[in-house]
Amino acid sequence: MLHLRRRWIGGLNAFNETIQQHSLRHGVKLLAVRRSVEAKTHNLQNTTVCSYNASIVAHKKTKRWAHVLQLIEEMWIHRCTPDQYTYSSAISTCDAGPSWSYAIALASQMVEKEIEPNSVTTSALISSCSRASQWQRALVVFESSSRSSVAISNAAMGACVKASRWSSALKLSQRMWQEKLEMDLVSFNSAIHACDQGGAWVAALRLLSQMEDISLQPDTVSLNAAISACSQGQRWAAAVHLLSEMPAKKVVPDLISYNATMNAAKAAKLWPLSLHLLDQVQGSKITPNLISFNTVLAACEKSGRWISAQQVLRQMNENALPPDRRSWTSLVACFSRGSKWMEAHGTIQELRQMRLQQDMMIIGAAASAYQRGHQWLFAMEVFSQVLSLNLQPDEQLYSSVIAASAMALQWETAMSLLQSMPARRLQTTSASCAPVLTALLEAKHWMKALELFNKPGLAKDTQMYSRMVMVCEQHNLVELKQPLLESLVHDLAASADQQSLTTLVAGRSVSRRPGARARDVPLSGSVPWRPYAKEIRLMEHILETAVQGDPASVCDAFESFGLNMSGTSKAWLKLAAGEKAQVLVAAACCAPAGLMLEIGTYCGHSAIRLAAARPDSRVVTLEVDPVHAIIARALVEFAGLSSSVQVWTGYSRDLIPFLANRYRDSKGTFGFVFMDQRGSRYEEDLASLQRLSLLREEAVVVADNVLKPGAPRYLWQVCRSGAFDTEVVRVFEFAMPVEDWMSVSVVRGGTTAATAAFATPSELEELSQVADEMRNRAQTSGGVSFTDWSSFAEKMQEGLHKHGISATLDVHSFAGREKGVQPASSQELTFWKSRGTHPVLAMFLILTSSYKDSDRFVKSSQ
Numbered sequence: 001m002l003h004l005r006r007r008w009i010g011g012l013n014a015f016n017e018t019i020q021q022h023s024l025r026h027g028v029k030l031l032a033v034r035r036s037v038e039a040k041t042h043n044l045q046n047t048t049v050c051s052y053n054a055s056i057v058a059h060k061k062t063k064r065w066a067h068v069l070q071l072i073e074e075m076w077i078h079r080c081t082p083d084q085y086t087y088s089s090a091i092s093t094c095d096a097g098p099s100w101s102y103a104i105a106l107a108s109q110m111v112e113k114e115i116e117p118n119s120v121t122t123s124a125l126i127s128s129c130s131r132a133s134q135w136q137r138a139l140v141v142f143e144s145s146s147r148s149s150v151a152i153s154n155a156a157m158g159a160c161v162k163a164s165r166w167s168s169a170l171k172l173s174q175r176m177w178q179e180k181l182e183m184d185l186v187s188f189n190s191a192i193h194a195c196d197q198g199g200a201w202v203a204a205l206r207l208l209s210q211m212e213d214i215s216l217q218p219d220t221v222s223l224n225a226a227i228s229a230c231s232q233g234q235r236w237a238a239a240v241h242l243l244s245e246m247p248a249k250k251v252v253p254d255l256i257s258y259n260a261t262m263n264a265a266k267a268a269k270l271w272p273l274s275l276h277l278l279d280q281v282q283g284s285k286i287t288p289n290l291i292s293f294n295t296v297l298a299a300c301e302k303s304g305r306w307i308s309a310q311q312v313l314r315q316m317n318e319n320a321l322p323p324d325r326r327s328w329t330s331l332v333a334c335f336s337r338g339s340k341w342m343e344a345h346g347t348i349q350e351l352r353q354m355r356l357q358q359d360m361m362i363i364g365a366a367a368s369a370y371q372r373g374h375q376w377l378f379a380m381e382v383f384s385q386v387l388s389l390n391l392q393p394d395e396q397l398y399s400s401v402i403a404a405s406a407m408a409l410q411w412e413t414a415m416s417l418l419q420s421m422p423a424r425r426l427q428t429t430s431a432s433c434a435p436v437l438t439a440l441l442e443a444k445h446w447m448k449a450l451e452l453f454n455k456p457g458l459a460k461d462t463q464m465y466s467r468m469v470m471v472c473e474q475h476n477l478v479e480l481k482q483p484l485l486e487s488l489v490h491d492l493a494a495s496a497d498q499q500s501l502t503t504l505v506a507g508r509s510v511s512r513r514p515g516a517r518a519r520d521v522p523l524s525g526s527v528p529w530r531p532y533a534k535e536i537r538l539m540e541h542i543l544e545t546a547v548q549g550d551p552a553s554v555c556d557a558f559e560s561f562g563l564n565m566s567g568t569s570k571a572w573l574k575l576a577a578g579e580k581a582q583v584l585v586a587a588a589c590c591a592p593a594g595l596m597l598e599i600g601t602y603c604g605h606s607a608i609r610l611a612a613a614r615p616d617s618r619v620v621t622l623e624v625d626p627v628h629a630i631i632a633r634a635l636v637e638f639a640g641l642s643s644s645v646q647v648w649t650g651y652s653r654d655l656i657p658f659l660a661n662r663y664r665d666s667k668g669t670f671g672f673v674f675m676d677q678r679g680s681r682y683e684e685d686l687a688s689l690q691r692l693s694l695l696r697e698e699a700v701v702v703a704d705n706v707l708k709p710g711a712p713r714y715l716w717q718v719c720r721s722g723a724f725d726t727e728v729v730r731v732f733e734f735a736m737p738v739e740d741w742m743s744v745s746v747v748r749g750g751t752t753a754a755t756a757a758f759a760t761p762s763e764l765e766e767l768s769q770v771a772d773e774m775r776n777r778a779q780t781s782g783g784v785s786f787t788d789w790s791s792f793a794e795k796m797q798e799g800l801h802k803h804g805i806s807a808t809l810d811v812h813s814f815a816g817r818e819k820g821v822q823p824a825s826s827q828e829l830t831f832w833k834s835r836g837t838h839p840v841l842a843m844f845l846i847l848t849s850s851y852k853d854s855d856r857f858v859k860s861s862q
């Protein structure tokens with residue numbers, strides 16, 4: 001007993017400082033003097049401990065802690081010794097509100113008077129420490145308490161949770177479980193709350209199952225905390241599961257349950273799920289609040305779903321819930337991501353009229369929209385607005401405004417903005433430097449550009465190199481390009497792989513190295529991923545296995561390497577090979593004379609195929625990644641096609657206007673185009689080609705991957721605008737057992753600029769965004785499994801079908817003629833023409849005729 005008391009005293013010694021600061025002893029004494037006078041008057045001498053205790057309990061109910069303190073002091077004066085019960089009641093009265101320090105003072109008095117504390121006093125004392133944000137002291141009291149009890153442990157866990165010490169709280173709950181204390185709802189709820197704080201979703205689910213084991217019914221608080229833990233732990237599926245299970249557990253979900261699940265959907269960028277949950281809330285008797293709407297808006301923002309965001313804002317108005325700054329920021333950011341600068345601008349104007357105070361978030365989102373829309377004057381205007389509002393511009397805002405100015409060739413403005421960043425203690429990054437560099441190069445200030453580029457500490461990324469290399473190539477700045485490429489290769493992660501690139505950059509052409517052995521082809525999942533390791537191995541494989549100067553053997557080597565890669569899309573080689581190559585070559589063979597354009601060179605596989613298939617033509621191919629471009633040039637040279645294939649480094653949006661100047665031809669420059677860049681750019685790049693009159697009459701335009709990841713906006717243009725005749729060809733993805741589509745279109749005469757005004761239905765806009773999300777997912781470290789690709793392709797097919805877009809030709813059972821162009825019989829051509837098929841496509845159909853279509857032809861022509 002004595003030992004336990006010592007422990008208790010030891011624990012309390014830690015409070016000395018607090019007691020000195022907050023002790024009421026002094027105040028209590030003064031009160032007691034007054035009270036003792038009153039006591040005399042009221043003849044309280046005969047009052048017993050019991051009656052004092054009764055009065056204290058009465059005051060406890062009304063939380064009159066000052067009276068309780070007076071009574072205790074009085075008891076001492078009248079030599080009526082307070083007991084354990086007196087102190088328990090008194091401490092729990094003082095535990096509430098600002099009087100927590102008196103609880104500590106009372107506890108200290110108990111120690112002084114050698115009165116043994118019970119579990120009520122201890123837990124009340126722990127709560128007091130917790131209120132005083134003294135979680136460590138709460139734990140000291142807990143550890144020094146003589147016996148374990150649920151109340152004491154709950155109080156200690158509560159103190160840890162309040163102080164966000166989630167792991168300490170979880171340890172306490174584990175201890176309770178191991179010590180077989182009868183954990184109650186409060187214990188579990190505190191523990192699950194701790195899991196929420198730490199995103200410990202596994203522990204939260206384990207606690208729920210422990211509750212089930214002891215037949216303890218969780219309540220809304222338990223389940224909401226568990227959903228929130230899953231959300232913190234990025235487990236949206238578990239969060240949705242918990243929400244859907246609530247009715248079965250006889251727990252009614254409330255707004256917090258829905259908001260927490262929506263938050264999980266937002267974190268996973270699952271905007272359709274968050275919209276669905278919002279619909280569910282609205283369909284139930286719960287009224288969504290600002291948090292609900294803002295969570296859904298933020299989910300839309302993450303994916304740039306501006307149409308959905310607009311709908312959510314309308315719903316807010318219908319619910320008489322005015323959007324706040326956060327809601328507006330999400331909307332403007334959605335417009336920015338969706339490249340809708342005019343809509344973003346309209347919203348900013350609306351906010352000004354509403355006199356809504358704008359903050360850095362909204363302004364930053366607007367500046368980014370202006371940057372994407374090349375609106376440097378508006379970007380500068382918002383920048384000035386930031387200064388006039390005495391806000392501190394951040395790096396993001398600087399980058400947007402600099403990029404917008406640089407794109408408008410305002411290099412002086414861009415440069416002075418960049419130079420003013422350090423004065424504001426802002427770090428210059430590649431996002432802010434790259435546009436200035438490009439603008440300087442465009443303005444032919446080569447030396448200034450080089451000076452900036454060589455500035456120590458400048459973070460250089462591939463995009464920056466790409467833009468620099470692009471300008472050097474366009475202006476034939478060989479002396480400038482060389483150090484850039486050297487620096488690029490040097491900046492790549494140091495590895496043996498780097499050597500091959502160094503050789504190429506040094507200007508030494510690659511050739512077959514007799515005796516050298518290609519490294520094992522497959523890049524298994526266990527091989528650590530290094531930048532460009534896959535591409536460098538591919539190159540080495542081709543150099544070792546193909547015949548120099550023989551394009552067919554080079555293409556075979558590309559394919560054999562690709563077929564040996566396996567697993568997820570991360571290891572998969574993104575070539576238009578296999579069936580796709582057959583469609584590509586057949587379409588190219590039907591195209592009118594003129595240059596052939598490819599957007600998306602990668603390592604040069606399809607460019608080599610095209611050049612080999614049409615020796616009468618030249619291929620111009622664009623590649624944004626400078627390392628891919630280096631490898632592609634080397635392999636084109638190895639295939640003996642350097643004079644037929646020209647590789648340009650740069651982003652298609654920047655390069656197409658350059659092509660217009662470089663290759664202008666009065667008949668239109670390109671007779672054939674192969675779109676194999678990011679599918680979300682197809683439509684815009686095609687529109688640029690049309691606007692700049694770069695397409696010949698009856699030019700053939702082929703696009704790959706129009707089903708997976710998909711290019712719904714582009715398909716809508718080529719299938720439904722009336723400006724093209726199009727066949728949509730069903731093929732197998734190269735080296736993947738998944739269906740994909742390629743589109744083969746012929747530009748109808750006189751319609752080269754007609755598609756711009758042809759609006760895409762909103763559902764297809766949405767589908768385009770889904771496609772982009774899949775593209776992003778494919779680029780993440782996990783990649784996308786073949787099964788996921790397959791089910792994605794099915795869904796995309798359904799979505800397109802609703803808008804009348806389906807495959808028109810099946811090449812799975814390709815029965816076309818052997819390689820190369822063979823003259824089609826006049827009977828075949830007449831057949832297709834009689835069916836209204838464009839003669840160029842008729843030719844293509846004959847070349848790629850599948851069993852199905854051959855049958856159709858044979859039966860109809862008999």
Ligand SMILES: C[S@@+](CC[C@H](N)C(=O)[O-])C[C@H]1O[C@@H](n2cnc3c(N)ncnc32)[C@H](O)[C@@H]1O
Nearest residue numbers: 575576600602605606623624651652676677678
């Ligand atoms: C699917 S791969 C091309 C495969 C290649 N056509 C073949 O079949 O061998 C796509 C390539 O396009 C490049 N790319 C993506 N978007 C681009 C753009 N807008 N402009 C230029 N290149 C782009 C990527 O860096 C990547 O190397």
